[in-house]
Amino acid sequence: MQVTIERVRRWLVVIALAVLVLLGAVFGYARYRAHRFLTRLPKQLGIDVTSETNGFTWSQSVKGKTLFTIHAAKAIQRHDGKTTLHDVVIILYGRTVDEQHKERTDRIYGNEFEYDQPNGVIRAVGEVHIDLQAPGATDPHAAVAAARRAGSQDESQEHDVIHVRTSGLVFLQKLGVAATDEPLDFHANGVDGDARGADYDSDTGVLILRKDVKLRSTRPGSESATVFANRAELDRLQHKAVFNVAHFQSPERNLTADNVFLDLRDNGSPQHARAEGHVVMIGQDGSRVETPHAETNLSENNQPQFLKMIDGVRYTSETAASESRAVQVKFNKFGRAETADLSGSVRGNETSVVEKRSVSADHVNLHFSSVGKGPASLREIKATGAAQVTTTPLATPKGSGPASTVLSADTLVADLDGEGKLAHITHLTGEGHTAMEQTLADGGLRKSTSDHLDAHLSAPSKVLPANAGPKKPAKQEIPLESAVQTGNVVILDRQMPAPAKKPKSSSAATAATESHATAARAEFDGPxxxxxxxxxxxxxxxxxxxxxxxxxxxxxxxxxxxxxxxxxxxxxxxxxxxxxVLAASAEFxxxxxxxxxxxxNGGNARLWQGSSMVEAPVIDLDQKTQTLHAHTDHIDAKNTVHTSLLNQVSSGPPKASATVKPRPANGGVTRIVASDLLYRGDLPQPTAVFSGGARVQNGDGIIVSDVVTATMKPAADKTTPQAGAMMAGAVDHIVAEGAVHLQQTGRSGTGSRLTYDVAEGDYVLSGTPDAPPHVTDAQHGQVTGASLLFHAGDDSVVIVAAPGKRVRAETRVKR
Known part of the structure; x- marks a missing residue:
C-alpha cells in the first residue's frame, strides 16, 4: 500500500477523534460514578432531604371556605416525597357550621408530624394533642405558641374546650378524619377520662371513643361521678353523647344500661340523659330499679331533677318491692325524691318493723319529704283506679286481733308518719266503692263497703327489737284506730266458733255465723x-x-x-x-x-208472733233457752205487762143439753195484764207465768189473781220443746193462784185457785179448808164448796164437797 501524506493526515484525524471519544467516555463514566455516589450517600448516612424550610404554612379551601390550615415551625422536604414537620399545629375549621359557635375551630398539635402531601395523610410521630372547639389563630407563630401553652393541663381548662392527648394519630386530609388505635386521655370543663382508640371527624365534629371508655366528674361543687362504657360517641354540633354498654357510678346511685344518650349543655355538662335496654339503677341504700327505658333531667351539679321510666318498672329494696308499667319521679335540688307517679297495674309492698303494707292500683302517686340532703321519707300515697292498701301488724299474737286490714276504693289517699323502717300509715281516705276488710287471726272476717271512707290507723305502741322472734311476740297491735264510712254502707261480720275444749266428735263442730248490716253511716272505734x-x-x-x-x-x-x-x-x-218486736231501745x-x-217515757216495748202479743217496759228474750221475761225496772210500777194470747179451740163436738146453753164466742184471744211475765218455751208444753198481780180477760170472763199460769197447747211430740215458737202457741188452759177473783156476766166467784180450760170454757174454782171457794150468780145465789165446777155461759154449777163436810147453797127467790 502506498502511504501518502494525505492518508497519514486522515489517520491522525481518526486517531484524534477516537482518543476524544475514549476520553469522553472515560470522563462520562467517572462523572456517572461520582453522581451515583453522591446520590446514594445521604441514604447511606440516613438523610432523605431535598429541601428545608422554616415557618411552613399550608391551607386547603373549598369554594372559598378554608377547611384546614397546617402550621409548622420547620418543614423538611424528604426525597420520598414526604415532608417532616416540626412544632406543628393543624387548625381544622370543618365544613359544617355550628349555630352556637360560628367561628368553631379545632386543632391538633405535636412536636413532629409526617406529611404525605400527595396522598393527603398526616401522621403524628410520638405524643400528640387535640383541642376540640379551640379558638382560631391566623398567625402560625401565635398558633404554635398557643399550642405549646395548651400543652399543660391548667392552660387547657378553657370553656368549651375538650383536650385530648394520645399518640399514633393519623389525619386523612381528604376525609377530614383523624384516628388512632392507641390509648388516650382527655379532660374538659370538670370531666376527665381515658379510652383506647378514637376517631374524629372534623367536618361533623363527632368524636368516637372506641373502647374501654372511662369518664370522671371533677367539677367543683358537683356530685362526683364516674362513667364506664364499651364505646362512646360525642356529637359537639348537636351537643349529644352516646355511651354503649354504660355504667354510671356515684356516691348516691349506680346505673347500667345497654345504651345511654346524653344531651349536653354548652359547657359539656349533661342536662338530659336517656337510657335504653336493661336499665338498672341501684341507690345508696341498696334499692334497685329495673326498666327497659329511662330518661332524666340533670342539674348543673349532676343531680337528677326528673326521672321517667316506661315499658315496665320493677323496684326492690331491703324492705320494699313494686312494679308498674311507668314511673315518673321529681327531685329537689339535692337530688332527693319529692314525688313519684306510678301508672299501669301498680303493685307494691313494704315491710317496717311494726307492719307489712301493700298497695295496688291503676295509678299511684307518692309524696316524699326530706330535710336538706337527708334521706327522703314517704309521707303520702294516693292510689286511683281499683286502689287497695293492705296493712298487717307484725306484733299480733296468734289467735287474737286483726291479722290484716284491707282498705280499697276508686281513690285512696294514705298519710304516713315515722322515718325509715318505722314508717306507718296514720290516716287514709277513700272515695267511690270503698271497702274495709279485716281478716282475723282465728279466720273470722269483718268487711264493710261504702261510698266514702275516712280511717285513722293507730301508731305502733311497741317497736320490735331486731332479734325478735316468734317465741317472744311483741304487744298486740290493732291497726284500725277509728274510721267513718258514709253512703250505702254494707257490713259483713263472719265469726268463727270458739274451739271446744273436749269435742265429742268432729260432726259436733259449730259452723261460723254471719251477720249483715246496712246504713247510711258507720263509725268504727278500733280500741x-x-x-x-x-x-x-x-x-x-x-x-x-x-x-x-x-x-x-x-x-x-x-x-x-x-x-x-x-x-x-x-x-x-x-x-x-x-x-x-217494736221498742224504743234494745240490747243484743x-x-x-x-x-x-x-x-x-212511759211507753212499752212490744213483741208479737201471730195473734200473740206482749207489751212491757222491758222484754228480755233468750232464744237459746226459749224464754221470755217481760217486766219493769221500776219497783213501784204495777200492771205494766200486757199480753194477748191466742185461745185454743175445742176439737170435740159442742156441749148441748136441756140444761146447758151454747157457749158464747170469746173472741179467740185472752188478754192478761200483770206486773211480770216469764215465758218458757223449752218445756214440752210451754208456759207463761204472770205474777205481781194478774188480770185475765176474754169472752168468757175476767180473772184476777196474784199469779196466773197460761199453758200452751202441747207439741205433737211432748218430749220436744217448741223451738222457735216463742209465744206462738195457743192457750190450752190457765191456772190462777192466790187471791182469785172471777167475774162473768151474772156470776162472780172467789177462791185461792182457778183452773180454766180455754177450749171447753170450763172453770174449776177451789180454795182452802178455811177459805173455801165462793160463787155468786143470779140463778143460784151463793154457792160454797171444796171446789166449784161450772161452764162458761151455763147457769149450772157443780159443787164438790170436801170430805166430811156439807155443801152450802143460798138461793135468792124473786118477789
Missing amino acids: TDRVVLTGSPRIDSGGTNIVADRIGLNRSTGDADATGNVKGSYASEPGRDPMH HHAASSASFFGV
Missing part, C-alpha cells in the same frame, strides 16, 4: 272494736232482723245495742209466723242469743 250505724241502719243475723235510728255493734263479741224506733223480727221454725247479746227491748 273497743265497736261500730255505730246511723241513717236507717239494719242488721240481719241468723234470721234476726233489726232496724233502728241508731245501732251500735261490738264486732268482737257480736253484741249490739239499738236506740230510736227499734224494729226487729226473728225467724221461727218452718210453718210458723216470725216474731216481731250474741253469745247468749239473747236480747232486751225497752220502752221509753
Whole structure:
C-alpha cells in the first residue's frame, strides 16, 4: 500500500477523534460514578432531604371556605416525597357550621408530624394533642405558641374546650378524619377520662371513643361521678353523647344500661340523659330499679331533677318491692325524691318493723319529704283506679286481733308518719266503692263497703327489737284506730266458733255465723272494736232482723245495742209466723242469743208472733233457752205487762143439753195484764207465768189473781220443746193462784185457785179448808164448796164437797 501524506493526515484525524471519544467516555463514566455516589450517600448516612424550610404554612379551601390550615415551625422536604414537620399545629375549621359557635375551630398539635402531601395523610410521630372547639389563630407563630401553652393541663381548662392527648394519630386530609388505635386521655370543663382508640371527624365534629371508655366528674361543687362504657360517641354540633354498654357510678346511685344518650349543655355538662335496654339503677341504700327505658333531667351539679321510666318498672329494696308499667319521679335540688307517679297495674309492698303494707292500683302517686340532703321519707300515697292498701301488724299474737286490714276504693289517699323502717300509715281516705276488710287471726272476717271512707290507723305502741322472734311476740297491735264510712254502707261480720275444749266428735263442730248490716253511716272505734250505724241502719243475723235510728255493734263479741224506733223480727221454725218486736231501745247479746227491748217515757216495748202479743217496759228474750221475761225496772210500777194470747179451740163436738146453753164466742184471744211475765218455751208444753198481780180477760170472763199460769197447747211430740215458737202457741188452759177473783156476766166467784180450760170454757174454782171457794150468780145465789165446777155461759154449777163436810147453797127467790 502506498502511504501518502494525505492518508497519514486522515489517520491522525481518526486517531484524534477516537482518543476524544475514549476520553469522553472515560470522563462520562467517572462523572456517572461520582453522581451515583453522591446520590446514594445521604441514604447511606440516613438523610432523605431535598429541601428545608422554616415557618411552613399550608391551607386547603373549598369554594372559598378554608377547611384546614397546617402550621409548622420547620418543614423538611424528604426525597420520598414526604415532608417532616416540626412544632406543628393543624387548625381544622370543618365544613359544617355550628349555630352556637360560628367561628368553631379545632386543632391538633405535636412536636413532629409526617406529611404525605400527595396522598393527603398526616401522621403524628410520638405524643400528640387535640383541642376540640379551640379558638382560631391566623398567625402560625401565635398558633404554635398557643399550642405549646395548651400543652399543660391548667392552660387547657378553657370553656368549651375538650383536650385530648394520645399518640399514633393519623389525619386523612381528604376525609377530614383523624384516628388512632392507641390509648388516650382527655379532660374538659370538670370531666376527665381515658379510652383506647378514637376517631374524629372534623367536618361533623363527632368524636368516637372506641373502647374501654372511662369518664370522671371533677367539677367543683358537683356530685362526683364516674362513667364506664364499651364505646362512646360525642356529637359537639348537636351537643349529644352516646355511651354503649354504660355504667354510671356515684356516691348516691349506680346505673347500667345497654345504651345511654346524653344531651349536653354548652359547657359539656349533661342536662338530659336517656337510657335504653336493661336499665338498672341501684341507690345508696341498696334499692334497685329495673326498666327497659329511662330518661332524666340533670342539674348543673349532676343531680337528677326528673326521672321517667316506661315499658315496665320493677323496684326492690331491703324492705320494699313494686312494679308498674311507668314511673315518673321529681327531685329537689339535692337530688332527693319529692314525688313519684306510678301508672299501669301498680303493685307494691313494704315491710317496717311494726307492719307489712301493700298497695295496688291503676295509678299511684307518692309524696316524699326530706330535710336538706337527708334521706327522703314517704309521707303520702294516693292510689286511683281499683286502689287497695293492705296493712298487717307484725306484733299480733296468734289467735287474737286483726291479722290484716284491707282498705280499697276508686281513690285512696294514705298519710304516713315515722322515718325509715318505722314508717306507718296514720290516716287514709277513700272515695267511690270503698271497702274495709279485716281478716282475723282465728279466720273470722269483718268487711264493710261504702261510698266514702275516712280511717285513722293507730301508731305502733311497741317497736320490735331486731332479734325478735316468734317465741317472744311483741304487744298486740290493732291497726284500725277509728274510721267513718258514709253512703250505702254494707257490713259483713263472719265469726268463727270458739274451739271446744273436749269435742265429742268432729260432726259436733259449730259452723261460723254471719251477720249483715246496712246504713247510711258507720263509725268504727278500733280500741273497743265497736261500730255505730246511723241513717236507717239494719242488721240481719241468723234470721234476726233489726232496724233502728241508731245501732251500735261490738264486732268482737257480736253484741249490739239499738236506740230510736227499734224494729226487729226473728225467724221461727218452718210453718210458723216470725216474731216481731217494736221498742224504743234494745240490747243484743250474741253469745247468749239473747236480747232486751225497752220502752221509753212511759211507753212499752212490744213483741208479737201471730195473734200473740206482749207489751212491757222491758222484754228480755233468750232464744237459746226459749224464754221470755217481760217486766219493769221500776219497783213501784204495777200492771205494766200486757199480753194477748191466742185461745185454743175445742176439737170435740159442742156441749148441748136441756140444761146447758151454747157457749158464747170469746173472741179467740185472752188478754192478761200483770206486773211480770216469764215465758218458757223449752218445756214440752210451754208456759207463761204472770205474777205481781194478774188480770185475765176474754169472752168468757175476767180473772184476777196474784199469779196466773197460761199453758200452751202441747207439741205433737211432748218430749220436744217448741223451738222457735216463742209465744206462738195457743192457750190450752190457765191456772190462777192466790187471791182469785172471777167475774162473768151474772156470776162472780172467789177462791185461792182457778183452773180454766180455754177450749171447753170450763172453770174449776177451789180454795182452802178455811177459805173455801165462793160463787155468786143470779140463778143460784151463793154457792160454797171444796171446789166449784161450772161452764162458761151455763147457769149450772157443780159443787164438790170436801170430805166430811156439807155443801152450802143460798138461793135468792124473786118477789
